Amino acid sequence: MGELTTIERAQRSLATRTSRRSFLGKVGKSVVALAGGGLVATAIAPDRAQAYHICGHTFTTGSCPHPFSPLSRTDRYGYPMHPQYGYPVDDQGRKYVDPKKQKRRKTCEQMVPGVYPFTKKPRYGGGWTRCCSGRLRHIQDCCSTSNIRINGDYAVRGYCPRARKVFCITYRELNKRC
Numbered sequence: 528m529g530e531l532t533t534i535e536r537a538q539r540s541l542a543t544r545t546s547r548r549s550f551l552g553k554v555g556k557s558v559v560a561l562a563g564g565g566l567v568a569t570a571i572a573p574d575r576a577q578a579y580h581i582c583g584h585t586f587t588t589g590s591c592p593h594p595f596s597p598l599s600r601t602d603r604y605g606y607p608m609h610p611q612y613g614y615p616v617d618d619q620g621r622k623y624v625d626p627k628k629q630k631r632r633k634t635c636e637q638m639v640p641g642v643y644p645f646t647k648k649p650r651y652g653g654g655w656t657r658c659c660s661g662r663l664r665h666i667q668d669c670c671s672t673s674n675i676r677i678n679g680d681y682a683v684r685g686y687c688p689r690a691r692k693v694f695c696i697t698y699r700e701l702n703k704r705c
Contacts, residue, residue: 581698583657583664588685589678591669591695592638594620599697601667605633605651613700634697635669646671646694653686658705665701668693 581590581598593599594617598610607616615623617631618638632638639649654667670687671694682692 581666581696582659583655583666583698584696587678587680588668588676588683588693588696591634591677591697592642593634593697594618599634599695601634601697601699603699605635605697606631607634607638608699635667635695639669639671639694643673643677643694646673649694650688650691652688652691652693655686656701661704663701663703663705664698666696666698669695669697 590597590599593601593607595607595610600608600610600613602608602615607618608614609616609620609622615631617623617629621629623629623631632641635649635651640646649669649671652668652670654665656663656665658664668685668687670685670691671682672691673694674682674692676682676693677695682694684691685693687693
């Protein structure tokens with residue numbers, strides 16, 4: 528065996544710095560960037576999406592505004608809850624115990640238009656259920672007439688009713704094991 532060529536040294540250096548998955552991800556992003564331009568490559572970057580952290584969610588729509596964003600957990604009525612412990616929280620993320628002193632708004636219908644007035648009157652659409660950490664989780668689309676999503680991408684219909692598109696998502700834990 529003789530000395531390594533420049534190309535062989537570069538290949539070995541790359542192989543020691545990256546895993547196969549990260550290498551293939553970089554190659555795939557590069558191919559997309561060449562074919563569709565930088566805009567497409569940044570639009571599919573996983574760190575651009577704010578919702579990739581929610582178990583059961585597979586696309587890039589970001590989470591709705593929530594005191595614990597990006598973990599926008601809600602109760603069955605759409606009010607914010609603590610993402611880990613499940614108790615009701617107010618708009619500042621404090622435990623909700625006094626309706627006379629604390630403000631608590633519905634995540635989709637009240638918090639979204641408060642932060643993003645161009646969404647007008649958003650409403651929950653449908654959603655889907657997945658098994659996450661041994662419990663069923665229901666992920667819901669917050670639907671509006673906006674043509675863009677919370678993360679700036681083009682809005683898609685998702686599970687929204689006609690004339691509305693997904694603006695952001697929230698989730699609620701169901702009381703069932705899976």
